[in-house]
Amino acid sequence: MADKRDYYEVLGVDKDATDQDIKKAFRKKARKYHPDVNPDDKEAEKRFKEVNDAYETLSDPQKRQQYDQFGPDGPQFGGFGGGAGAGGAGFGGDFSDIGDIFNMFFGGAAGGGGRPHGPRRGNDLRADLLIDFETAVFGGKETITVTRRKVCDTCHGTGAKAGTSPHTCSRCGGTGRVISAQQTPFGRIQTQSTCPECGGSGEIIDEPCTACGGQGLKRETVTLDVTIPAGVDNGNRLRMQGEGEGGEQGGPSGDLFIYIRVKPHPIFERVDNDIHMEQPINVAQAALGDEIEVPTLEGRLKFKIPAGVQSGTRFRLKGKGIKGMRSFGRGDQYVTVVVETPKGLSDEQRDLFANLYETLDRKELYTDSKGRARTAKNSPGSDKADKEEEKGWFGKFKDTVNDIFQDDDEDDASDKK
Numbered sequence: 539m540a541d542k543r544d545y546y547e548v549l550g551v552d553k554d555a556t557d558q559d560i561k562k563a564f565r566k567k568a569r570k571y572h573p574d575v576n577p578d579d580k581e582a583e584k585r586f587k588e589v590n591d592a593y594e595t596l597s598d599p600q601k602r603q604q605y606d607q608f609g610p611d612g613p614q615f616g617g618f619g620g621g622a623g624a625g626g627a628g629f630g631g632d633f634s635d636i637g638d639i640f641n642m643f644f645g646g647a648a649g650g651g652g653r654p655h656g657p658r659r660g661n662d663l664r665a666d667l668l669i670d671f672e673t674a675v676f677g678g679k680e681t682i683t684v685t686r687r688k689v690c691d692t693c694h695g696t697g698a699k700a701g702t703s704p705h706t707c708s709r710c711g712g713t714g715r716v717i718s719a720q721q722t723p724f725g726r727i728q729t730q731s732t733c734p735e736c737g738g739s740g741e742i743i744d745e746p747c748t749a750c751g752g753q754g755l756k757r758e759t760v761t762l763d764v765t766i767p768a769g770v771d772n773g774n775r776l777r778m779q780g781e782g783e784g785g786e787q788g789g790p791s792g793d794l795f796i797y798i799r800v801k802p803h804p805i806f807e808r809v810d811n812d813i814h815m816e817q818p819i820n821v822a823q824a825a826l827g828d829e830i831e832v833p834t835l836e837g838r839l840k841f842k843i844p845a846g847v848q849s850g851t852r853f854r855l856k857g858k859g860i861k862g863m864r865s866f867g868r869g870d871q872y873v874t875v876v877v878e879t880p881k882g883l884s885d886e887q888r889d890l891f892a893n894l895y896e897t898l899d900r901k902e903l904y905t906d907s908k909g910r911a912r913t914a915k916n917s918p919g920s921d922k923a924d925k926e927e928e929k930g931w932f933g934k935f936k937d938t939v940n941d942i943f944q945d946d947d948e949d950d951a952s953d954k955k
Contacts, residue, residue, distance in 0.1 A: 545592035657789035677768035693747035704741035811869030849877035
């Protein structure tokens, strides 16, 4: 190959150049003649091939020694990649700089990055909405403010000034990608990358829209009406289709997802579709029983509590709970009565309680044989009473029979006398 240029001349270095000098010169020349920088330039493509040939040889100490001995016309330098292809000799040089060139032009990947060409759906958005307890139970209307990017109403998403339109990129033919081929120490490599002319969109905008700056989308803040279905609860998610960010290149808009948070109620506590509440009563109501009024979701409701009710007793109001979003029936309402001990008694009330105290059994605790706390033996609920309950109906029946026979024996004894 008598017309092959001297490799030192190709890289622009002296014959006594160091490895670092050769590497630095290679990077500079590769950037200058790379096909992506010089599209459709045959001369630049030829120079780029020569640079690769030169570096592949001079970066390898053994090949450089052979080159210095035989020159560019030596049989072992029959063209870029020829030696390895013909004789199978390995390329022992350091080719990490080939990777550096790829990183420089392709972003570290053979395919490159960039914006995909064609319609693309807009992003979904999230918003949190705090509502009242009653709105969650019965449903209603709320408003929410959202900031988003929507299709520009001036250019209708084209990004071009009114009266103009984008035209197909001549560099990539509207694909948004360009393909380049080059020789490397590993053979001929074809790479695909984002078109540098159109940025991957496939279109060129000569006169950008002034309203959106050629983006086709512009930021806006809107207030939306939200319909709250009855029965929603904390953490439920509502979807508003098409109310997210606008799509690109004519793609559809994304969705808006609204996450519900419910304010706590001063009286009611929700558990699934049931509601719970506490209702205070005084000692007289607890002892004698009473008809009381309690609040419900639909107004006040009267119901009777029995005499002798204990604090903490729970009553169920069937069907007075919440109708869930995905259920047919309604939950229940549970009312727990809490007996309140009166404070600030008048003298008359104090005397009444004192008289009542004298008439009631005193509840004194003791420990039974099993270590359990019991009330005094002469009190209702004492250990003796508990033992009577533990006998069951058969034990009680047996005691009754024994009492009958005992009475008969006593009558016989009287007759004998």
